[in-house]
Amino acid sequence: MEKKILALLLVIICTAPACKWLSNPKVNSEDKVVRLLNVALAEEWLAAYQYWIGAQIIKGALGQQAEAEFIAHYQEELKHAQQLADRIIQLDETPVLNPNEWLKLSPKGYDHPSDFSAKALIGQNIDSEKRAIKRYEEILALVHGKDHATYDMVSGILRDEMEHEQDLERLVE
Ligand SMILES: [Fe+2]
Ligand SMILES: [Fe+2]
DSSP: HHHHHHHHHHHHTSHHHHHHHHHHHHHHHHHHHHHHHHHHHHHHHHHHHHHHHHHHHHHHTHHHHHHHHHHHHHHHHHHHHHHHHHHHHHHTTOOOOOOOOHHHTTTTTTOOOOOBHHHHHHHHHHHHHHHHHHHHHHHHHHTTTTTTTHHHOOOOOOHHHHHHHHHHHHOOO
């Protein structure tokens, strides 16, 4: 009788998510990496749109210079989205499928431009770049020493985001 109760208890415990983690501690951290790669993917599409729409509506001093910079950054954010989707697929997972999910995945959501001056638009994009830098630093800390392919890819993206921030800061100096 006692053996039956013990067996039943084991069945109950091992159907709990904790058992999956206990039997393979890597599973949990890999799930988190994929989740964050999808968050980053959603944020790249939102950032690309923010640059693209900014380039269409920009007004005032610095407008032309900023427009060219916004378009260059827009293209690089799309390249980052491609890299993230490729890596998620390499990890046998699915990149976010529905644009409705972008805003749900991105904790800061999306600040649509309300002031069309170059200064305001540049400021909004600087804030987004700062958030992107934090996101990629978070992923790097998670995969350091564990997943070299993701580490290398994210390091390259992080360098681009730091350059983007500097490009924009230079425009308003
Ligand atoms: Fe990016
Ligand atoms: Fe960027």
